[in-house]
Amino acid sequence: MVEAVDHRCSQICAACGDSLLYGQSNYLLQIVHVKMSADGQGGFNLNFESVVDANEDYVYFPYYLEEICWKKEREAIQELMSEYESYIFRNPICACTTCGGSITQGELVGIAHVCIIKVSERDPDNENAEDLYMPPQNPDILCACCMQELNVNVTTYWEEGDFIDDAQKREAWSMGGRSAAAG
Ligand SMILES: [Zn+2]
Ligand SMILES: [Zn+2]
Numbered sequence: 001m002v003e004a005v006d007h008r009c010s011q012i013c014a015a016c017g018d019s020l021l022y023g024q025s026n027y028l029l030q031i032v033h034v035k036m037s038a039d040g041q042g043g044f045n046l047n048f049e050s051v052v053d054a055n056e057d058y059v060y061f062p063y064y065l066e067e068i069c070w071k072k073e074r075e076a077i078q079e080l081m082s083e084y085e086s087y088i089f090r091n092p093i094c095a096c097t098t099c100g101g102s103i104t105q106g107e108l109v110g111i112a113h114v115c116i117i118k119v120s121e122r123d124p125d126n127e128n129a130e131d132l133y134m135p136p137q138n139p140d141i142l143c144a145c146c147m148q149e150l151n152v153n154v155t156t157y158w159e160e161g162d163f164i165d166d167a168q169k170r171e172a173w174s175m176g177g178r179s180a181a182a183g
Contacts, residue, residue, distance in 0.1 A: 009022050013026070014064060025114055026115055026117070027066075028112065029070070029112045030060070030062040031060035031158070032050055034105075035105060067114075070112055094141055098140070099145065108147075108163045109141050109144065110147040111140065114134065114135055115134045118131045144164075145170055147163050147167070151163075
């Protein structure tokens with residue numbers, strides 16, 4: 001039994017507004033640029049670069065979601081995207097977790113990482129000192145089309161921004177646009 005597991009922490013779930021609990025598995029949802037680079041050992045790594053403005057502030061504020069709430073959001077996106085064929089491009093670096101479409105070098109994507117908020121070990125008596133632990137597992141990676149679908153038709157997390165443009169770019173690259181799946 002982890003001590004303080006029942007305690008609410010200072011963060012809330014962006015989807016339902018409930019307080020997050022210390023020690024609970026949540027997701028951290030961010031908009032980033034995804035890039036593949038050589039790992040120096042013959043393999044490749046995916047790197048995620050935050051989108052920041054000239055003052056190093058986030059252009060897209062990152063949000064915490066409870067595990068159950070993120071899974072609901074993901075299912076809602078999947079449901080909406082099942083109406084469409086996913087975009088397949090040449091030279092993809094990875095695939096979108098929800099629609100299976102191609103994601104290419106440098107694209108703007110949404111990522112959702114499992115994370116656990118803990119009482120700070122450095123400062124355990126300070127209520128506001130929290131540590132973020134991210135287990136070493138691959139995040140969900142969502143293409144710009146899926147993020148646009150989430151933001152427009154499920155829950156609005158961000159003002160309209162560049163990932164909307166990226167969704168349109170994906171449409172242009174695919175030559176002919178996103179078409180309704182047959183049947
Ligand atoms: Zn929630
Ligand atoms: Zn997608």
